[in-house]
Structures are given as structure tokens and as C-alpha cells.
Amino acid sequence: DAGVIQSPRHEVTEMGQEVTLRCKPISGHDYLFWYRQTMMRGLELLIYFNNNVPIDDSGMPEDRFSAKMPNASFSTLKIQPSEPRDSAVYFCASSHGTSGGARTQYFGPGTRLTVL
Amino acid sequence: DQQVKQNSPSLSVQEGRISILNCDYTNSMFDYFLWYKKYPAEGPTFLISISSIKDKNEDGRFTVFLNKSAKHLSLHIVPSQPGDSAVYFCAAGAHNDMRFGAGTRLTVKP
Numbered sequence: 001d002a003g004v005i006q007s008p009r010h011e012v013t014e015m016g017q018e019v020t021l022r023c024k025p026i027s028g029h030d031y032l033f034w035y036r037q038t039m040m041r042g043l044e045l046l047i048y049f050n051n052n053v054p055i056d057d058s059g060m061p062e063d064r065f066s067a068k069m070p071n072a073s074f075s076t077l078k079i080q081p082s083e084p085r086d087s088a089v090y091f092c093a094s095s096h097g098t099s100g101g102a103r104t105q106y107f108g109p110g111t112r113l114t115v116l
Numbered sequence: 117d118q119q120v121k122q123n124s125p126s127l128s129v130q131e132g133r134i135s136i137l138n139c140d141y142t143n144s145m146f147d148y149f150l151w152y153k154k155y156p157a158e159g160p161t162f163l164i165s166i167s168s169i170k171d172k173n174e175d176g177r178f179t180v181f182l183n184k185s186a187k188h189l190s191l192h193i194v195p196s197q198p199g200d201s202a203v204y205f206c207a208a209g210a211h212n213d214m215r216f217g218a219g220t221r222l223t224v225k226p
Contacts, residue, residue: 033214035216040218041118041218042122042205042216042217042219043160043205043216043217043218043219044216045214045215045216048213056213091159091160093159103148103165104150104162104165105162105214106162107152107159107160107161108159109157109158109159110157110158110159
């Protein structure tokens with residue numbers, strides 16, 4: 001398995017532009033997570049899905065952020081309009097749920113976003 | 117509201133010595149705890165975990181200790197190797213809702 005795939009790996013954009021980050025989870029995993037890593041706050045959970053349904057989006061900073069999971073093999077995180085303070089590394093992770101609950105999450109390589 | 121805290125942003129140890137990374141959590145509902153290791157330009161990778169029914173889990177050079185009454189866990193690496201130099205994230209949660217600490221950067225000097 002190729003693991004969790006994220007694209008692009010790097011994104012540089014100007015303030016006000018729309019940014020779309022993409023994620024392909026590991027095949028068979030039914031949970032998908034989006035995180036943001038910053039120096040100040042470490043890894044923050046933004047949103048997670050179970051079977052393509054958003055379960056908890058309380059970590060999404062504001063309405064400029066939205067996430068979708070149209071099918072089991074694809075998810076997007078969109079920022080519109082982007083701002084310089086959105087600059088961070090965004091990680092996608094997936095896991096497989098069990099009767100005891102999914103535990104180990106497998107992370108993608110991340111997308112480094114720079115908003116000028 | 118940081119439910120998982122790693123109060124030491126960095127730690128430096130000599131090769132061959134023990135590395136101890138600490139983590140505190142606030143939510144008593146957390147029943148599963150993990151440590152992740154992260155190298156630059158890569159995503160975090162799972163290292164070791166422990167459930168709340170245990171107080172110790174060992175895997176080779178890595179041991180995680182859990183003190184539920186103190187809401188504290190620690191990761192011991194013995195002996196430390198230069199290849200262990202990375203950022204270590206503590207994570208805690210219940211079911212599928214995991215919360216991560218801010219990370220501790222470990223540097224193992226040859």
C-alpha cells in the first residue's frame with residue numbers, strides 16, 4: 001500500500017486566493033482526519049470523517065475552512081479566502097475502526113502551505 | 117483548550133543515555149495513549165501505544181509509562197541513538213477522537 005497520499009506537497013499562494021488540499025486515505029480505512037501543524041500550537045485536529053460523514057468539525061478555525069469527503073478514497077480541505085495566518089503544514093491521516101474504536105492513525109507526508 | 121500538553125519543547129541527551137519525554141493530559145475520559153515520531157518533511161509515524169488498563173508497555177528500546185491518577189505519561193528510550201533525533205508527539209483520546217500535544221524535539225548527540 002502506498003500509504004496516505006497528499007497533494008500538493010507544497011503550495012504558495014497569495015492572500016485572498018482559494019486553496020484546495022487533497023488527500024487519498026489508505027484503502028480500507030474508514031476514518032479520515034485533517035490536522036494543522038504550527039510552531040505555536042503543534043498538531044491541531046481540524047475535522048474527522050467516518051465512512052465519508054463528517055463527525056466532528058469543531059476544530060475548523062472559521063467559515064473560511066471547509067472539508068469534504070465525496071467518497072471513501074478522496075477528501076479535500078479548502079480555504080477560501082486564504083490569509084497569511086493560515087500558513088502551516090496540513091496533514092491528512094486515516095485509520096481503521098474496530099469494535100474498540102480506531103486507534104493508530106497513519107499520516108500522509110503533509111502539505112506545506114504558505115500564504116503571502 | 118489544550119487537553120494534551122508536552123511542556124518541554126526540546127530535549128538533548130547523549131548517545132547511549134536514557135531519553136525521557138513527558139506528557140500530561142486533562143481529560144479523564146481518555147482511555148488510549150500513543151506516541152508518534154516525526155522526522156522533518158515527513159508525516160508523524162506511530163511509535164508505541166498504551167491503553168488505560170495498563171501502566172506500562174514496552175517495545176524494544178521504547179517504553180511508555182502511564183500514571184492515570186496523575187494524568188501523566190512518559191516515553192523512555194534506552195539506549196538513545198542519534199537516529200532517534202526527531203520530534204515526538206504524545207496523543208491521547210477516546211475512540212477515534214485523538215488529541216495531540218505540541219511535540220518535543222529530541223536531539224541525541226553522538
